Amino acid sequence: MTNRFVNKVVVISGGTSGIGLATAKAFSAEGASVFITGRRKETLDAAVREIGGRITGIQGDMSRLADIDRLYDAVQQKHSSIDIVFANAGGGEFAPLGAISEDHYQKTFDTNVKGTLFTVQKALPLLRDGASIILTSSTTSISGTPAFSVYSATKAAIRSFARNWILDLKDRRIRVNAISPGVTETAGLNELFGGGDQAEGTKNYLAGQIPIGRIGKPEEIAKAVLFLASEDASFINGIELFVDGGHAQI
Incomplete structure (x- = not known):
């Protein structure tokens, strides 16, 4: 483990589980002061204890x-x-066209x-x-998934944000990149897939x-996020980095 992020201040939204939690752990382990957000206080407090180091949790x-x-x-x-x-921070649920409610949208x-x-x-x-700045998009931004059109559209919008914001922020030399994980082992994915044997079968x-x-591990996505955030990626700007085992490339 290196100290690439000593004295750096990092903000992670949705940092209490899955990819966000793994990324917060990785930044903290490399010396950063990390702020994470989460909606549920008990989950947020547990994540803060698990991450350790210079970590602050903000419920929201x-x-x-x-x-x-x-x-x-x-x-x-x-x-x-x-x-x-x-x-x-983000999430989604399945809803096929014809059953999409205004609330779901x-x-x-x-x-x-x-x-x-x-x-x-x-x-x-x-x-x-x-x-x-690193944004979480998804492989669904470029590939179709049954009953997942609303979620996929949001992730395509996020990818578009990166392309446009690098122009808005060019005078400040702020880099904006999107990370697009594929299927990754998280509690959210298990819930999306129905849990238990049904989730295991789908995975x-x-x-x-x-x-x-x-399928991927949250720690593998975290390593890609830290790369994009580091000086090793100083000339990388506006990209969508797929971390998906090659799934989106075939």
Whole structure:
């Protein structure tokens, strides 16, 4: 383990489980001061204990602008600037065309698109020039999935944000990149797939479609996020980095 992020300030939305939690652990292990958000206090407190190091948990729902304001107020109480924002909070549920409700649409877009937009925009006054922003998109941004069109559309919007924001932020040399995980072993994925044997069967089926022969681990996605955030990626800007075992490339 290196100390690439000593004295760096990192904000991670949706940092209490899965990819967000693994990424928070990785940044903390490399010396960063990390702020994570989560909606449920008990889960947030457990994540803070698990991550260790210089970690602060802020309870909040990133689809609510007041909660985002509270996040950055908390950061500003401890630090004068932010080096890295990982806008990761998001989620989705299955709903086929013909059964999509207004609530399903609103909830998914508010969490994934509105939340990402304002998590980044409200960070700008604190982001230092030359900072790094990483957005969580998905392989669903470029490939079709039955009954998953609303979620997939939100992830395509997030990928588009990266392309456009690098132009808005070019004078400040702030890099914006999107990470697109494939099927990854998380509690959220198990819930999406129905849990238990049903989830295991679906994951085994999908593993057979992935060239590398298995689904991903949150820690593997975290390593890609840290790469994009680091000076090793100093000339990488506006990309969509697929971390999916090759699934989106076939």
